[in-house]
Amino acid sequence: MKEMVMILPASAYNALGNVRTIPRLAAARHGDQIWLRGISPHQPEKALRQLPVLHTYLLDAEERLFLPGKRTPHSALPYLSWEPMFSFIKAELPMSALPARLQERYMPVLAPSGVPAEVQALLTSLQTWKEYAETAPLIRLQRLRFAATEVGQVLITGTPLPPIPGKAYTIRYNILLPAGYDFDLPAVASLTAARLNPENDALLLFHVNGQWERIPAQNFVRATRSAIRLTHSVT
Template sequence: MYYVELHKSHLEYLAPIRHWDNLKLAFEGERAFIKDFTPLQINDVVLLQIPHIIVYELKEQLLFRKDKLVPTKKLPSALLWMPILNALPIDLPKYNMNYFGIHDKIDIKIVKSEAEQKPYGVITKLENVKGYIETLPQVRLQNLKWIIIEDSILFLGTPLLPIKGQTYWLKDNCLFPTGYALEFDVLFPIIKKQLNPNNDSMLLFQNNNSYLSIPLSDCKPLSLSSFRLTVNE
């Protein structure tokens, strides 16, 4: 049987596993213990990315750090176990996001990722595609949306057009450069809630840790007529 331990002050980081309703949680002083993980859950990347946790395996009432041969301590006795849904608050903590390192604010960092990501968007200069788009049949454009951002165009959908530009992958209305991801994916629900509370925008993240909020209503279906009308204005 596996256990997870962390300090009570870090309980908010358990938000991504709160829906694992088979788990039980108990407190001992300022420490919290969680048990009843399945073999899949204890090795799930969602759990392992949670900051400040310690994973133990229980053997003869002794807690061994995962894959260690020497016990760390005894399992505390008389713990009052409760479903994790009852132990954790529903509301996530409120953070003030920004990118300038001001005290009490989280830095959002985009880092290189080895995970395979399917491109969903591509951004390129208008001059690179103006002549090309007008040569395509409408059937090739019917699954795509687009939006002009200054002197560039963002195309969204699959299959993408084979054009030169920066590609992006999609996660819950957030676009990340292909080959990059959030440094701590476990914070994604918190970041998204703060930056896009109404879920009515698409967040375009750049690998320089900046982002652009694009109203979903501004992303229009791509057609030859709408393209010609817009670019020739």
């Protein structure tokens, strides 16, 4: 058997962000399902094994589908419009806006803070990030994760952060604040997180002017040279 094929429900689209950078992985829509191919039948990556898979098949050279452990074909691979995973799933930092009524009640205001805080995130250019990663020790990269935008920026999280130019951020309640700044009323941070990120499944990146972006946790991938090169090549 030359590869494995996985079938997922269409509702699992967002979960595919965790496998976006796996080489040779391709995806296609088929009705209310998403099909994946290009998977090694011997040892699929851990991230693939964690997907909400409906069915798994083995594919032979004649594109016949077999159930695992069976020698008789179950069916043939349908003709589908396959896309590389990095184009099927876009890496981005989705923009968000405060609901109008909420903005009337509370408009986020940041002010300089005299309280020191550890820097835990860095916003820099994708080109700068790639140039650093090409020669960085692997042990440094393994401690980092990143999410990229389609306009050539990348947000890096983890410690220690790379010594490259960029905007530094601190993290509190999953809120990213520019280093040296805090809410004008620091106690509001926990309330803001509870209101804007109730599921605690994203990072909220605030700018000095009070504008903010919601970055789903699934948009972040582990920092590897291959993942960074792939992201650079398609952004």
